[in-house]
Amino acid sequence: MKEVLVRKFGPGELTLTEALIVWIGLEQRQGGWRWTELADLYPFVQKHRISLPEPLLSTLVGSEENWHRVEQFMQLSEPLRQLVSEEKLDLKTALRVKSIDPQAIEQLKPVLESLSYSERRILLRLFYEVVQRDRLDSPKSMDLASRLKDTPKPLEELYRIRYPSLHHLQETYHATVDTFLKGTGIKVTPPPYFEGTQFKVEFSFEKGSQLQRKALTLQKLSEKIDPVIETLVYGTE
Structure with missing residues (x-):
């Protein structure tokens, strides 16, 4: 049987700071403290004006800067608290x-x-920007959220709402590049949401003659695509 040493403290033997240090030490959190737990602890520390020593702050949040966060x-x-905490x-x-809201x-x-994770950040930022731009009140914000919930591609839909010209850009691209390449087995993918300058070319071939035909097609496309790139990429909002 393992022996455990226990020390009992009577009333007034420890200051609040000392008691807090003992308690946090006894917790021995292997995975760290959750944001929600720290949010419960923070008001107590502020209310009682407890000055936490650096080693204790390191145990809790890593640094004094993180404590203020x-x-x-x-x-x-x-x-939002729940999303951050999780x-x-x-x-x-x-x-x-x-x-x-x-x-x-x-x-x-x-x-x-x-x-x-990254898509979640983008969607919330775009949602916020639409709400600010269109000055949406609470009911209209909820209507927008409901609309996104009911669409199969919510991020794309929100991009179209945030950047009204995006849908037109996509139509322009499909009407030019995609139509030109139809039936060739070549796929040219634009940068996501036309934000960027890198286009990606994909195709496959089995012999030299096929490669030659595809190279010829790409050569013809190269003579036409610059005006499209200028409109789609550099003309984006």
């Missing part, structure tokens, strides 16, 4: 979009769950 976390709405969204993005974010949850 807990106060920023507490400014977030509950849905490491589904970074604090910086959450702070940027914190004015989004909490009910709209709740409405967006199924959409957010279906996206990757």
